[in-house]
Amino acid sequence: MKDHELKKAYLHITRILNRQHDKDRGIDLTGRFIKSRFGVEVLFYDFKGDQNQAVVRKVSGSHQQRKTPLPIERPIKDYRKILYLKGKEEIDPYFGDSRRMFSISQAYTIPIISRSDFKHLLMVYITGSEEISNAARDFGRFAARELVAFLTRIQRSNHFYQAMLFRVNYLENILSYQNNQADMGQIMRKMVRDIPKAIAMKKCTIALLDKKKEYLLPYYSNFLEPEAGVKYPMDKSLVTDHTGILALEKKEPIIVYDARTDPRCDRELAEELNIYSNVTVPILNLQGNPLGVMYVDNEQYEIFTKEQIRFLKIIGGHIGLILSNLNYIDRLQSEVQRDGLTGLYNKESFLTLYQEYFEGREKSSPAFSLMMLDIDNFKGINDTCGHILGDRFIKAFGEAMKKSVRDKDLVGRYGGEEFMILLKDTDRGAAQHIGERIRRNIEEILIEGVSTTISIGLAVFPGDGDSGKALLETADRHLYRAKKEGKNRIAVRAY
Secondary structure, eight states: OOHHHHHHHHHHHHHHHHTOOOHHHHHHHHHHHHHHHHOOEEEEEEEOTTSSEEEEEEOSSSSOOOOEEEEOSSOGGGGSSOEEEEHHHHHHHHHHHHHHHHTOSEEEEEEEEETTEEEEEEEEEESSSSOOOHHHHHHHHHHHHHHHHHHHHHHHHHHHHHTHHHHHHHHHHHHTOOOTTSOHHHHHHHHHHHHHHHHTOSEEEEEEEOTTSOEEEEEEESSSOOOTTOOEESOGGGOSOOHHHHHHHHTSOEEESOTTTOTTSOHHHHHHTTOSSEEEEEEEOTTSOEEEEEEEEOSSOOOOOHHHHHHHHHHHHHHHHHHHHHHHHHHHHHHHHBOTTTOSBOHHHHHHHHHHHHHHSOTTSOOEEEEEEEETTHHHHHHHHOHHHHHHHHHHHHHHHHHHSOTTSEEEEEETTEEEEEETTOOHHHHHHHHHHHHHHHHTOOBTTBOOOEEEEEEEETTTOSSHHHHHHHHHHHHHHHHHTTSSSEEOOOO
16 A cells, blocks of 8 residues: 555544544444455454453444453463464464454454553454555554544543533532622633533633624633733634634534634634634523633544533533623622612712721721712702702712712712712822812803802811721711801811
């Protein structure tokens, strides 16, 4: 056989085994292929635990042959090396019963050893007087190496399915992790860490769609640190890897057997991330709308069975359910924490966050300031112009306050026409400057020809109180003084 024909045969047997997930079927196809290409017969030996017997079957026939138990003539270690045996005198010390049963005249045996575990042996043999060709022997060695990988994969799959029920329970515990106080990022990082353990894989990445559903953002992964700003457009004309887009379009897992040659994949990215075979699983919400995708792979060529794909779909469904619930929880928490009219923190949530900040500060932290604000003459606006206009003022004042402070500061509606502002790391001078800016901005608001002003009471830690409650009481007293002294002003402690 010419070299190029032999290479084709190598590639063909690799493909045959890569597409099989049944042990007997894979072995039978290997034996039949060897016979068809090289004109030799093939036996497969499965050594048993007692080390004195093998189950043998001829795998080069047109149909699967009956498995035949035969005794082992020599210690098992004597079969761990390649043997080329000719004639009765050489064959019988090793395979006497096999020679008689299958009329063997020459035998070439290759042990199948995986991680020092020797349980199988492949025999290429003839019954006539001709020689076993070099090509047949070379190919027998290659086929045995491929069978090592194939049987290892099958064994791993068997272990996988034997533990399936345990893993399902395990996943139920992982993916039903529904703590209302938990950070979504914490939950997702736990998922990408634990899911591979449950499905006997190595790598897991979850990419979520942005709010406009224009990009996939690889937020969470157990093997790489997602770079800030990395995003993949949901437009096939703009990306070379389409598996995420296809999974979300079809709402079905996309299976890739070789990411380095599949036109749907980015070959360079596959090489960079050491990806061969992989599955992209869509993540959908309860209404079937896309949320993102999950990528899983094992850094090697795989044949994913229907059962594996079904299991991955179940996992994807659980993730979608959790994300849907988390989004719902986020919205629910937001509604509970926020004032419905202004979108500012309500009194309860503001006081909670304020107290957490007060108690969580280091002793050496800079000073901070607390403002209590009240709209001047607000009752008159409501009585004269109506509550609808009053609500517009409340909303406009809330927006003016948010624009006047930094993102890290807290702004809340304390109730009615009263507001609270926590200015983090802000001393008395800076707080007075911010308060003046707020006061001027409020003065400039004109709605339907009506305007009003605001009074502010300012308290600064540590000078105006040694506890969160004391500071609040000081700010309230200063607000009362600002009102009493003429309104539209800031009242602070006099030094």
